[in-house]
Amino acid sequence: MKIDVLTLFPGMFAGPLDESIIMRARKAGLLDLKIHQLRDWTHDRHKTVDDRPFGGGPGMLMKPEPLFAAVESLRREPTKVILLSPAGRKFSQAIARELAGQKDLLLVTGHYEGFDERVRQELADDELSIGDYVLTNGALPAMVIIDAVTRLLPGVLGDDESSLDESFSHGLLEYPQYTRPADFRGLKVPDVLISGNHAEIEKWRREQAKLRTRQQRPDLLE
Numbered sequence: 001m002k003i004d005v006l007t008l009f010p011g012m013f014a015g016p017l018d019e020s021i022i023m024r025a026r027k028a029g030l031l032d033l034k035i036h037q038l039r040d041w042t043h044d045r046h047k048t049v050d051d052r053p054f055g056g057g058p059g060m061l062m063k064p065e066p067l068f069a070a071v072e073s074l075r076r077e078p079t080k081v082i083l084l085s086p087a088g089r090k091f092s093q094a095i096a097r098e099l100a101g102q103k104d105l106l107l108v109t110g111h112y113e114g115f116d117e118r119v120r121q122e123l124a125d126d127e128l129s130i131g132d133y134v135l136t137n138g139a140l141p142a143m144v145i146i147d148a149v150t151r152l153l154p155g156v157l158g159d160d161e162s163s164l165d166e167s168f169s170h171g172l173l174e175y176p177q178y179t180r181p182a183d184f185r186g187l188k189v190p191d192v193l194i195s196g197n198h199a200e201i202e203k204w205r206r207e208q209a210k211l212r213t214r215q216q217r218p219d220l221l222e
Contacts, residue, residue, distance in 0.1 A: 001102070001153055002032040004074050005142050006067075007109045008049065010035045012139040022147060025156045033146070041070040050112050059113035067115070071106065071123045079104040080125045084138035084145070085114055088127035091145060093168035095128070099145070100152035107145065109138025171220055172213045175205040 005013065013035045017023075025031040039047040043065075050060040071081055080102050089095075099105060108124070120127065130141040151157055178189040192204045213220050 001030070001100070001105070001149075003034075003105045003107065003146060003149075004079075005033075005035045005107045005109065005146075006038050006070050006074070007035065007137075007139055007142065008038050008111050009109075009137060009139050010037050013143065016143050017146065021156060022150050025150050025153065028155070030153050030156055031150050036070065036074065038066055038070055041066040041073065053113065057113075061113050062111060062115050062119070064116040064118050067108065067119050068123065071108065074106055076104055078102070079106050081106045081108065081123055082145075083108050083110065083115060083120060083124045083127040084129070084141045085110045085127060086129050086132075086134050087114070088129040090132070091128050091130045091141075091148070093148070096145070096148040097152055099149045105149075107138075107142045109142050111137040168220075170209075172209040173217055173220070175208040175212065 007013070017026075017033060017035075022031065022033075026033055038049055042048055049063055049066050051063050053059070053061050075081060080099075082099075082105060084107060108119075128141070128145065130144050135141065178193060182189045182194060190204070192200050195201070210221075
């Protein structure tokens with residue numbers, strides 16, 4: 001998969017995307033990731049990317065000229081262009097799987113008071129938000145989406161079944177997990193998990209996943 005990111009803050013991506021699973025995916029050639037500075041597509045000596053909104057109001061808006069120039073330069077035939085802003089549909093595991101099936105993504109990160117509306121109308125294939133809150137810019141949401149999508153790519157986790165029973169994979173939170181020792185400070189692993197009865201273990205896990213979801217995220221069951 002190829003992912004391009006258009007941002008005003010390339011330096012924010014250096015640490016998180018050079019570690020752990022994403023680093024391994026890049027080294028293995030499973031993820032081709034490029035971070036681009038939006039100001040490289042400006043044409044004035046001040047490298048201006050924002051201006052005051054028509055009609056007045058606080059803050060500044062991202063100008064259409066550099067965004068159109070950048071997207072038109074980076075976009076290829078299969079590219080899906082995604083704007084990252086609080087106004088987008090809320091990102092989820094289902095959307096992560098949807099994006100993992102794409103060959104080419106271009107993530108366009110917002111800043112200031114957001115985008116000139118013509119950017120939404122003419123350039124965007126989708127618009128995503130990672131939650132109902134406002135961040136300083138779209139760099140962190142872009143990293144979240146890259147991480148969630150990358151780990152779903154075939155071969156990235158080593159065992160592709162690792163992602164099948166995680167939280168949200170089946171609309172439920174993940175069941176409780178335990179490892180050795182079986183008795184830690186008097187806190188014991190449930191007997192069913194060390195029984196060797198795989199049918200009973202699977203039944204217990206399904207029940208516990210539903211119980212945990214009902215207790216902690218009842219909205220997922222609605």
